[in-house]
Amino acid sequence: MTRLTRWGHSCVRLDRDSSTLVIDPGVFSSLDGALAGTRAVLVTHEHADHVDVARIAAATQEEVDVWGPQAVVDALAGAGAAPERLHAVRAGDTVDAGGFEVRVLGEWHALIHADIPRIANVGYLVENVLHPGDAFVDPEGAPVDVLLAPLGAPWLKLGEVVDYIRAVKPRQVVAVHDVLLSDPGRGLSVLQLGRLGGAGELVVLEPGDGIDL
Structure with a gap:
């Protein structure tokens, strides 16, 4: 059994036996x-x-691989990361990370505004758990049990999240990416996704809370 724990905003952790x-x-x-x-x-x-x-x-100096x-690899290298611990990925790659098989999907950040250049963004499909980062990443026909769905961002309209959930058809939806929202705004977004998502149970986790998959 795998345990998914949310650690605030867009950060989640997966634990299964000794794999993390x-x-x-x-x-x-x-x-x-x-x-x-x-x-x-x-x-991402x-x-x-x-x-x-x-x-x-x-x-990375304590044997953590990333x-x-x-662009992420370059930023970490510039901050003194151990180079042997850094691994660049792009759409189409499959890697073993921490004992989990990971498919890399992507590969562009959602458009914020035409005046802001888009950057690379990859999504990760970790054994049927999909973290799309800041984009509506296509799982390319792969089944998704758990979709990590963003609630609020400069690039996001909630109606697009609803359509994304309906297209992916996950068994469960875990709300993430909410730090820019006030408590009332977060509550309203959760309410709307719960009413309109149309696919999968909506799960709201506070930092440190988790679910068994």
């Missing part, structure tokens, strides 16, 4: 809990709310 994997440990996440004892980190893209560069670079787009 952390996805998107950013500056708004509770990293002491997320990183404790792990040896594997996936990063270079934005600070998805990767705390200083903290993750330091973690996978992410080339």
Whole structure:
């Protein structure tokens, strides 16, 4: 059995027996809990709310391996990360990270505005758990049991999240990416997704809370 624990904003951790994997440990996440004892980190893209560069670079000096787009690898290397612990990935790759098989999907961040250049963003399908990062990543026909769905972001309209959930058809939806929302705004977004999602049970986890998959 795998345990999925949310550690704030877009950061989640997967634990199964002695295997552990952390996805998107950013500056708004509770990293002491997320990183404790792990040896594997996936990063979807270079934005600070998805990767705390200083903290993750330091973690590589303690034998933590990190996978992410080339821009993430470059940022971590520039912050003093151990080079042998950094692994660049792109759409189409399959890797073993922390004892989990991971498919890499992507590969662009959702458009924020035409005046803002788009950056690389990959999603990770970890044994039927899909973390799309900041994009509506296509699972390419693969079954998705758990979809990590964003609630609020500069690039996001909630109606698009509803349509994304309906297209992916997960068994469960775990709400993430909510630090920019007020408590009332977060509650309203959760209410709307629960009413309109149309696929899968909506699960809301506070930092440190988890579910068994």
